[in-house]
Amino acid sequence: MVLTPMPEFHNQVGIPRSAAIEYPFGRLFGQVGDEKGQREVLLALLDVFEKCQKPGEVHHLPFTWPEEPKKADWQPPEMSPLIKVYLEEIKKARRKEMEQK
Amino acid sequence: MEDSKRTVDGYRFLPPGLAAWFRSLIPKENFKGDIPWTPLSKPLSRTSFALVTSSGISLKSDPPFNMEREKSEPTWGDPTYREIPRSTTSKLINVNHLHINTKHILNDLNVILPLARMAELEREGIIGRLAETSYSFYGFQFESMAFLDQAIGPMAEKMRKEGVEAVILTPV
Secondary structure: OEEEOOHHHHOOOOOOEEEEOOOOOOOOOOOOOOHHHHHHHHHHHHHHHHHOOOOOEEEEOOOOOOOOHHHOOOOOOOOOHHHHHOHHHHHHHHHHHHHHO | OOOOOOOOOOOOOOOHHHHHHHHHHOOOOOOOOOOOOOOOOOOHHHOEEEEEEOEOEEEOOOOOOOOHHHHHOOOOOOOOEEEEEOOOOHHHEEEOOOOOOOHHHHHOHHHOOOHHHHHHHHHOOOOOEEOOEEEEEEOOOOOOHHHHHHHHHHHHHHHHHOOOOEEEEEOO
16 A cells, blocks of 8 residues: 555556555655644555555545645755756746646 | 545645646556555454655664765665664654655654554554564665665565565655
8 A cells, every 4th residue: 555645646657555645745644743643644544445446546535734835844955866957857847837828 | 434525636745847847757647557456355453564665764773875876876766675663763763865855754753654653553453463674765766676676575575574464655
């Protein structure tokens, strides 16, 4: 069972059972010190274990992160080496999307 | 719990440029190949679990994941793994990962590897057992055969020895 923050990506690799959650990368069970919230996510995940009946199922969990994405603070303090390599491609993809809007 | 009506938006926490780049790379169609499947053989209350995360956690007593080589070879990720005993707490770990902010995991291991929460569910009889060992590897692997040999194979072997029947994987 994979608990995924990005089902669009993980749907590409053939995972037997997935639960998707809209939480920031690196804190998929919840906020620091939030034992109750972590437990709720874990129980929901275990529930998905029993619901899945066939390979490739993805169940979307109902939880909402309490902060705006900009305040989630999940990115590394320094840009990762890979992003530095592909920075121009990233900017190009963004420009293309803006032009299409 | 009833099935959720919401659809998770995996791009929501990404900055706009990164989201646009990912959208340009990820095909619209889902995976079409065969997917492995092992049905649950018994209720969760009698099932043995292990946790696995790709968040680069290591015990302070073990070598950390190699960040320096990745800095000079940006498409290389450390292909090794670390064993994380079930009694591990945040005070005992290092986290090395160049793609996320690691401070949250350092402050509370359970946000990505919920060993304490699983132990509680074990005591309550909701799960059968949390195995002695859980695992971490480094979540940036680019078509790496070394990763299969140096991490996946040994982790699977150790899980078999410890009688693990179900695994929860948390990627980053």
